[in-house]
Amino acid sequence: MSSTDDRPLTLTYSPCPNDTFVFHAWTHGLLPGTPDVTVDYADIDVTNGRAERGEGDLLKVSYAVLPYVRDEYALLPCGGALGRGCGPLVLTAEGGATSPAGLAGRTVAVPSERSTAYLLFRLWAADLVPGGVGEVVVLPFAEIMPAVRDGRVDAGLVIHEARFTFQAYGLRRLADMGEYWETTTGHPIPLGAIVGRRSLGGERLAAVAEAIRSSVDHAWADPSASRKHVLAHAQEMDPAVADAHIGLYVNEYTRDLGVSGHAAIDALLGRAAAAGLVPATAPLSPAG
Known part of the structure; x- marks a missing residue:
């Protein structure tokens, strides 16, 4: 061209x-x-x-x-x-992990293995999840919260409007990748x-x-x-x-x-x- x-x-x-x-x-x-x-x-x-x-x-x-x-x-x-205050979230269902350590060996759904969200998640997990998570499953972002809600995965890494809607799925925020990034780097x-x-x-x-x-x-x-x-x-x-x-x-x-x-x-x-x-x-x- x-x-x-x-x-x-x-x-x-x-x-x-x-x-x-x-x-x-x-x-x-x-x-x-x-x-x-x-x-x-x-x-x-x-x-x-x-x-x-x-x-x-x-x-x-x-x-x-x-x-x-x-x-x-x-x-x-x-x-x-x-920007700031706009990072991906790690979500779990009621009865799921309540701390980063609770994700050790667990299955986590992510929107893309090449996504910035997943890159941030890997940096976060290396710092805070002893031994690392278990299986990582790639799903379209719209399918991640239902998968967590239905128990098909132990946690989900979500982006976009999920920041505003996850509570409607009965989910809770385990960690905010933006908070982690901004706190550790200032950027x-x-x-x-x-x-x-x-x-x-x-x-x-x-x-x-x-x-x-x-x-x-x-x-x-x-x-x-x-x-x-x-x-x-x-x-x-x-x-x-x-x-x-x-x-x-x-x-x-x-x-x-x-x-x-x-x-x-x-x-x-x-x-x-x-x-x-x-x-x-x-x-x-x-x-x-």
Whole structure:
């Protein structure tokens, strides 16, 4: 693919409220002069796999997958999910483990083995679960809480709107990976990144970044414009939960990672590499 290729770009992200809110204006033709784009919706485990196989121009992926895809994809400085108080949760059912040590040798469901959530969980478990957990089962994130509730797994690592809905399943929070990360490092927590194929060229990737920032600005200036679209993709999610989801995951880092955002990502990948959990990778810069 050449940098002069002017076909519509492919963009893949989740149907979760934060993503549909952020990209609505750009993907619905509300921003004249921005690059043409076609959209595909997929769960994070799917987008991570596509990035590793080099499938697609622009994708929302887990920060944990960056060391595996950086040769082909560049990190864009906007559009992702990074912040404070928004980390994945470890949930158990009544009668289940009540402390990290109680997960030793137990079965835990996770949303993706390449997810940032799972990477954080592995760092947390190495510190606090003697001998480690037992079997790890990968499930689509929407299936994890029912699996914990029904006793098919001993605990579940959940993301997205599960922060707001787990009590409806009769579950309780055993640990917050965001609290663990922020307490031990002082950094905000990196969750999801937008990456673009390097072969698109620097000029085109810069235009994409500008389109994303404009889309975020439009969404903040007129939240009602994306409301119908967001709720349609949120399916049965309560509108109040969708609003809380957007409020938590769309923040100043969505518009621009900045110095502190890039430092948080470097800290995560550096710590994970030191623990042998991901390949070592060069420190990030706003350009890469």
